[in-house]
Amino acid sequence: MSPTGVGRIGSVFAEAKSENRALLIGYLPAGFPTLGESVALVEAMCDGGVDLIEVGLPYSDPLMDGPVIQQAVDQALSNGATPQSVLTVVKAVSDHGVVPVVMSYWNPIEQFGIEAFAHELRQAGGAGVITPDLTIEEGQPWIAAAGSQELAPIFLVAPSSTNERISRIAQVTQGFVYAASTMGVTGARDRVSNMAPQLVARVRASTDLPIAVGLGVSNGAQAAEIAKYADGVIVGSAFVTAANTGGVAAVRQLARELAGGVRLAR
Amino acid sequence: MSTTEANLETGLPGHYGPYGGRFVPEALTSALDQLDAAFRAGIADPEFTTRLVDLERDYTGRPSPLTRAHRFGEHCGGARIYFKREDLNHTGSHKINNVLGQALLAQRMGKTRIIAETGAGQHGVATATAAALLGLQCTVYMGAEDTRRQALNVARMKILGAEVVSVATGSMTLKDAINEAMRDWVACVDDTHYVLGTVTGPAPFPEMVRHFHSVIGRESREQILAVEGRLPDAVAACVGGGSNAMGLFSGFIADPEVQLRGYEAGGDGVETGRHAARFAAGRPGVLHGARTYVMQDQWGQTVPSHSISAGLDYPGVGPEHAWLHDTGRAIYESVNDSEAMDAFALCSRSEGIIPAIETAHGLAGVIRLGKELGPDSVIILNLSGRGDKDVATAARWFGIELEHSEFGASIELSEGR
Numbered sequence: 001m002s003p004t005g006v007g008r009i010g011s012v013f014a015e016a017k018s019e020n021r022a023l024l025i026g027y028l029p030a031g032f033p034t035l036g037e038s039v040a041l042v043e044a045m046c047d048g049g050v051d052l053i054e055v056g057l058p059y060s061d062p063l064m065d066g067p068v069i070q071q072a073v074d075q076a077l078s079n080g081a082t083p084q085s086v087l088t089v090v091k092a093v094s095d096h097g098v099v100p101v102v103m104s105y106w107n108p109i110e111q112f113g114i115e116a117f118a119h120e121l122r123q124a125g126g127a128g129v130i131t132p133d134l135t136i137e138e139g140q141p142w143i144a145a146a147g148s149q150e151l152a153p154i155f156l157v158a159p160s161s162t163n164e165r166i167s168r169i170a171q172v173t174q175g176f177v178y179a180a181s182t183m184g185v186t187g188a189r190d191r192v193s194n195m196a197p198q199l200v201a202r203v204r205a206s207t208d209l210p211i212a213v214g215l216g217v218s219n220g221a222q223a224a225e226i227a228k229y230a231d232g233v234i235v236g237s238a239f240v241t242a243a244n245t246g247g248v249a250a251v252r253q254l255a256r257e258l259a260g261g262v263r264l265a266r
Numbered sequence: 267m268s269t270t271e272a273n274l275e276t277g278l279p280g281h282y283g284p285y286g287g288r289f290v291p292e293a294l295t296s297a298l299d300q301l302d303a304a305f306r307a308g309i310a311d312p313e314f315t316t317r318l319v320d321l322e323r324d325y326t327g328r329p330s331p332l333t334r335a336h337r338f339g340e341h342c343g344g345a346r347i348y349f350k351r352e353d354l355n356h357t358g359s360h361k362i363n364n365v366l367g368q369a370l371l372a373q374r375m376g377k378t379r380i381i382a383e384t385g386a387g388q389h390g391v392a393t394a395t396a397a398a399l400l401g402l403q404c405t406v407y408m409g410a411e412d413t414r415r416q417a418l419n420v421a422r423m424k425i426l427g428a429e430v431v432s433v434a435t436g437s438m439t440l441k442d443a444i445n446e447a448m449r450d451w452v453a454c455v456d457d458t459h460y461v462l463g464t465v466t467g468p469a470p471f472p473e474m475v476r477h478f479h480s481v482i483g484r485e486s487r488e489q490i491l492a493v494e495g496r497l498p499d500a501v502a503a504c505v506g507g508g509s510n511a512m513g514l515f516s517g518f519i520a521d522p523e524v525q526l527r528g529y530e531a532g533g534d535g536v537e538t539g540r541h542a543a544r545f546a547a548g549r550p551g552v553l554h555g556a557r558t559y560v561m562q563d564q565w566g567q568t569v570p571s572h573s574i575s576a577g578l579d580y581p582g583v584g585p586e587h588a589w590l591h592d593t594g595r596a597i598y599e600s601v602n603d604s605e606a607m608d609a610f611a612l613c614s615r616s617e618g619i620i621p622a623i624e625t626a627h628g629l630a631g632v633i634r635l636g637k638e639l640g641p642d643s644v645i646i647l648n649l650s651g652r653g654d655k656d657v658a659t660a661a662r663w664f665g666i667e668l669e670h671s672e673f674g675a676s677i678e679l680s681e682g683r
């Protein structure tokens with residue numbers, strides 16, 4: 001029997017742990033800059049050593065994203081990206097032997113139909129969904145739909161989350177907890193927020209789930225720094241910038257650098 | 267059905283049947299909780315409410331009059347039409363009611379900076395005004411398309427000391443200004459309060475903004491009982507996000523004999539696809555933190571709206587309106603650009619009141635409604651704002667030559683702060 005989405009995510013984290021390193025998670029929007037190119041880009045991420053890929057579902061009003069991802073998503077949408085493009089990219093990642101999850105704002109999933117989305121995502125080989133604007137209060141129907149397909153519903157915690165909320169979020173999350181390192185939108189930053197270690201420590205206190213840190217990570221040194229205390233390092237905008245400046249080769253190169261970073265720390 | 271009843275129905279605060287709620291990044295949850303607590307504590311605190319009532323009276327100039335529109339009424343099937351004169355408020359529209367309440371809450375929460383989105387610029391001007399009054403820093407986000415068509419208000423905000431950020435992403439209108447304001451808020455939430463300008467967004471905004479505008483409904487109810495000795499047959503308003511409408515409706519929602527009528531922007535006509543008619547052409551979805559009617563494509567991507575009126579040019583609508591629509595308690599119709607501009611001219615010439623173009627949509631609706639309800643009917647229209655800001659647009663529409671482009675030019679002032 002093939003392992004479930006939740007099970008596959010658990011396995012890659014366990015494997016990284018056994019190698020005494022953090023997991024490298026990379027994000028790119030599906031259909032950016034075109035569907036064909038985005039498949040080539042995620043394959044380059046896989047080849048460069050990314051362990052788990054977040055395939056973004058392009059949305060017209062990405063209010064948690066900074067300018068780099070906003071532009072990429074606009075480009076994907078004007079080139080015709082749809083939820084079907086996301087499923088195509090998810091399948092490509094899965095076929096490449098890497099675990100794909102989807103990152104999507106809520107409305108496109110609701111409009112697709114939440115049961116239908118969960119079903120099709122599982123068929124395509126997806127393992128879970130990160131929902132950055134779905135609060136746990138509104139998330140019950142989705143948690144049930146994801147559960148019925150054994151997909152991981154992945155929620156975010158933020159530096160402003162109370163311990164009480166963190167524990168409620170961790171209770172309904174599966175796969176890993178996404179710790180947003182900073183109060184702000186996506187985008188590369190010179191330094192990773194000093195709020196991240198404390199946030200990770202607070203999450204650890206309430207769950208045994210793996211914890212991945214995202215927002216603002218762009219190079220191997222930052223990845224190494226986060227890998228000291230987190231189970232996963234999430235990189236998004238930097239991959240988009242690499243794709244913009246140097247295409248497939250630059251994306252593969254960045255993946256290698258970051259993959260080195262997550263192995264350096266411990 | 268009242269908000270409280272709707273909340274009871276789902277058991278979840280901030281919900282109106284299936285609508286409303288909170289769809290936001292986790293980083294904003296604690297700020298929304300803090301705001302919710304400050305709002306409830308504030309309105310229960312006599313010191314806070316006295317301060318607000320004093321400002322409403324001494325600064326805004328409340329109560330606003332209820333004016334019988336005799337000559338305009340002749341064009342509405344002879345119905346007895348009354349205008350609730352929010353145009354006479356300081357800063358020229360209803361927007362100040364909400365802004366003063368929220369700015370006082372910002373102070374109460376110890377925030378030193380307020381930010382806002384604006385479409386027509388009226389909410390931005392009101393926010394910049396309150397910031398000046400209370401000594402707060404202020405940044406206003408405005409779509410690039412709107413900074414062009416509402417240049418006068420851009421100048422007013424700058425004169426008042428606000429920073430105006432022109433947003434050149436997406437459709438470059440109100441929706442994109444809200445995205446930018448939300449992004450600012452997530453990053454600066456420690457010292458910043460986001461003064462959302464209408465009854466949309468995540469809880470508690472729809473309920474709170476309605477609360478601060480409910481003074482419109484309370485006054486109107488008292489005033490109409492005093493002059494007519496009875497409740498009106500209908501109350502009407504234009505509906506962008508829906509704040510002026512919610513403010514007026516709130517005074518009459520519990521009176522089933524009073525019809526609630528909302529008018530949304532039909533743009534070039536609903537059939538053309540270039541409009542902002544969420545009820546006529548949208549469907550339930552999630553936008554800007556709440557579930558409501560949204561103009562969207564088959565995949566849930568927001569579709570850009572179009573209207574001659576910047577303040578109605580928005581693809582979503584307040585969640586309580588969505589609920590009032592579904593339950594049939596309120597009826598929403600659309601009014602296209604040319605019908606609105608005809609009403610704009612008619613109101614100017616029959617009453618000596620130049621309305622905001624937003625308001626003109628409500629006026630056009632009332633012309634239809636008066637004919638429907640007949641000469642014995644009593645109708646209150648929320649005259650939500652004055653048209654000074656729209657003079658350039660109206661001049662262009664009616665082919666009035668301006669000697670030089672005094673109004674159209676964007677006025678550059680040094681950002682002194």
Ligand SMILES: Cc1ncc(COP(=O)(O)O)c(C=O)c1O
Binds near residue numbers: 577
């Ligand atoms: C005068 C006036 N009326 C109405 C509106 C529409 O907003 P709402 O529907 O929230 O009242 C605006 C918005 O800018 C406005 O300036």
